[in-house]
Amino acid sequence: MEMSILAPAAVLVLWSLVMLFWMAFTRLPAASRLAPKGTPTPAGLRGQDLDPMLPPNVAWKSHNYTHLMEQPTLFYATVVILFLSGAATQITVMFAWAYVILRIIHSVYQATINKVSVRFTIFLLSTLCLLFLAVHAVLATI
Numbered sequence: 001m002e003m004s005i006l007a008p009a010a011v012l013v014l015w016s017l018v019m020l021f022w023m024a025f026t027r028l029p030a031a032s033r034l035a036p037k038g039t040p041t042p043a044g045l046r047g048q049d050l051d052p053m054l055p056p057n058v059a060w061k062s063h064n065y066t067h068l069m070e071q072p073t074l075f076y077a078t079v080v081i082l083f084l085s086g087a088a089t090q091i092t093v094m095f096a097w098a099y100v101i102l103r104i105i106h107s108v109y110q111a112t113i114n115k116v117s118v119r120f121t122i123f124l125l126s127t128l129c130l131l132f133l134a135v136h137a138v139l140a141t142i
Contacts, residue, residue, distance in 0.1 A: 005088035008096035009079040015104050016068040022111065023061040030058045057112070064110040068103070071130070075099055078133045087140030095129045102126035 027047070034053055051059045079096060082088045106122040109115075 003083075004093050005079055005083050005096055008093070008100040009076055012068075012072055012075065012100045012103060015100070015107065016065070016072070019061065019065045019068055019107055019111070023065045026058050026061050027054065030054050056114075060114050061111045064107045067110070068107065071127070072103065074134070075130055078130065078137045081137040081141060082133065085137070085140040087136060092133060092136050095132050099126050099129040099133070102129065 027050070031050055031054065034050070047062055051062065075096075082092055102122055102125050106119060106126060109122060110119050
């Protein structure tokens, strides 16, 4: 079994936690400046309720963290399938690393600059890597 296919997945998990902390350390101070000092936060307020009230560059980090909880779940499942089926190869490991690197670039870009056309291109490239991996996972299991 090719153990190194698990390393990119582990790195993306770690990166997702980095984004969580980046989001929190940016969002909490910005949110605290929204209400006058000493005013309690309304009960039941969710992060997405704050988005319209926060500067866009603060909200972008939250949006990216949400994105890291979406499509990458398919990546994790695909990596596990490749690992368990013994179908991980040097090429699938390369594509897994490419996916992770592109997702990290996507995160940094979205959290800082966030020009949609560029961000979408990065997303599309990472999705093509995931598609390659998913096809290999299907072929390994049929």
